[in-house]
Amino acid sequence: MSVYKTPYDDNYPMIEAFTLEQYLTKLLYRKQTYPFCLSISMSYLPLKGPAIGQAFKPDLTPPNYFSGICENPIKDFDTNTMLHFNVVAVNLRISTFPLLPLAITTLAFTHVIGLAFGSDHDPTVHHICSPAKGKYLMYPKTLPTSIQRSEFSPCSRISMAEIIRLKGGCLKKRKATCGNAIREDGEECDCGTKSTCRTIDPCCTPSDTEQPEVGCTFRKENNFEFECSPKESSCCTENCKISNYTSLMCYSDSFLCLQRFCDGVNSECPEPENDLAICPTKAMVCDGTICSSSVSVCWQLGLQECFCRGDVLNECYICCQQEGNCVPAFTLRLFNGSSTPYVHEEGTPCNYNVSKCDGKGKCVEVEKKRKNRFWRLILHALRVLMRHRRSLGFLLIVLLAIALVAVCVTMHLDRN
Numbered sequence: 001m002s003v004y005k006t007p008y009d010d011n012y013p014m015i016e017a018f019t020l021e022q023y024l025t026k027l028l029y030r031k032q033t034y035p036f037c038l039s040i041s042m043s044y045l046p047l048k049g050p051a052i053g054q055a056f057k058p059d060l061t062p063p064n065y066f067s068g069i070c071e072n073p074i075k076d077f078d079t080n081t082m083l084h085f086n087v088v089a090v091n092l093r094i095s096t097f098p099l100l101p102l103a104i105t106t107l108a109f110t111h112v113i114g115l116a117f118g119s120d121h122d123p124t125v126h127h128i129c130s131p132a133k134g135k136y137l138m139y140p141k142t143l144p145t146s147i148q149r150s151e152f153s154p155c156s157r158i159s160m161a162e163i164i165r166l167k168g169g170c171l172k173k174r175k176a177t178c179g180n181a182i183r184e185d186g187e188e189c190d191c192g193t194k195s196t197c198r199t200i201d202p203c204c205t206p207s208d209t210e211q212p213e214v215g216c217t218f219r220k221e222n223n224f225e226f227e228c229s230p231k232e233s234s235c236c237t238e239n240c241k242i243s244n245y246t247s248l249m250c251y252s253d254s255f256l257c258l259q260r261f262c263d264g265v266n267s268e269c270p271e272p273e274n275d276l277a278i279c280p281t282k283a284m285v286c287d288g289t290i291c292s293s294s295v296s297v298c299w300q301l302g303l304q305e306c307f308c309r310g311d312v313l314n315e316c317y318i319c320c321q322q323e324g325n326c327v328p329a330f331t332l333r334l335f336n337g338s339s340t341p342y343v344h345e346e347g348t349p350c351n352y353n354v355s356k357c358d359g360k361g362k363c364v365e366v367e368k369k370r371k372n373r374f375w376r377l378i379l380h381a382l383r384v385l386m387r388h389r390r391s392l393g394f395l396l397i398v399l400l401a402i403a404l405v406a407v408c409v410t411m412h413l414d415r416n
Contacts, residue, residue, distance in 0.1 A: 119159045189201055
């Protein structure tokens with residue numbers, strides 16, 4: 001960590017920055033003494049403009065591929081210096097607020113980290129990534145904390161996962177260290193030292209405890225060993241005991257329509273019986289515990305839904321627009337919780353509105369509708385003939401011919 005007390009300190013190239021964007025651009029020239037995954041600047045400067053957070057967001061294609069996390073320095077041959085694009089900046093002051101509230105600062109901090117990991121801003125009109133009941137972290141506007149979700153949207157996760165896969169080589173698992181207040185491999189808990197444990201996690205033994213007690217394990221008090229920690233386990237009470245309430249919800253995911261409840265035996269939240277228990281048809285988002293039909297499964301891959309019109313075999317399957325082609329979702333490996341293809345609901349029109357989907361992926365003809373449609377065509381033809389008739393004899397001949405055809409067609413439909 002580097003702390004700058006004056007603009008004239010060594011290795012401080014941001015001295016002539018007047019906006020946060022200029023500040024971030026000059027931050028590129030700051031020398032980094034260690035190959036950090038991401039370098040974060042926190043400042044309190046009277047900068048112009050409303051921005052409180054800026055970052056270089058990596059893209060999958062040039063020119064912005066050389067930005068964000070894990071980016072190696074690039075040499076600027078004009079100045080013979082190294083440029084570091086693995087930087088983000090947060091300024092704690094704007095003209096209307098001498099000091100920004102902690103909630104807004106935390107949101108801005110998380111927001112720029114999301115940008116550095118490759119997340120775009122969430123679209124303002126999107127049923128999954130900008131739901132009406134609460135916006136995610138990458139929503140482009142600042143919102144009251146009461147309607148601000150403290151997690152990344154599915155859209156953000158898809159973008160960030162791809163960046164991590166392609167250029168996340170610097171993200172490595174740290175060696176476990178008892179006393180850093182982070183539970184790691186081999187630790188039951190980690191509350192830091194004696195000075196912090198009572199506040200952070202009173203169920204945990206501090207790292208600087210005296211023998212025979214062992215740090216980063218659950219405490220023992222009066223020969224009674226605590227069972228768990230609510231800081232680490234969703235099914236643990238404040239008294240450091242396993243909760244016996246099986247109706248206590250310990251996990252919910254509105255995107256996958258999942259809920260998990262404590263089992264009264266273990267402190268950890270149990271795995272659901274089916275991790276793919278998402279809505280079985282077109283719907284993807286839960287409204288509470290009920291699937292909503294307003295969102296398409298195609299959004300799992302960031303695609304738009306389309307209708308496989310004219311393709312009788314696939315019209316009743318959910319289709320997605322991929323590279324200009326409308327293809328069934330199952331060809332993109334999108335399946336529901338029972339590992340079967342997503343289908344349109346029963347009664348959805350297909351085959352140019354002549355038939356309807358059966359709810360199982362098939363387009364079936366409705367015989368009664370076929371008959372009614374046939375007779376409507378006959379009546380329409382008669383009206384046309386009446387308007388353009390030239391002789392009564394010609395009209396009678398046409399009527400007899402139509403009647404004969406109608407009888408034959410009706411008999412055929414009845415047999416089928």
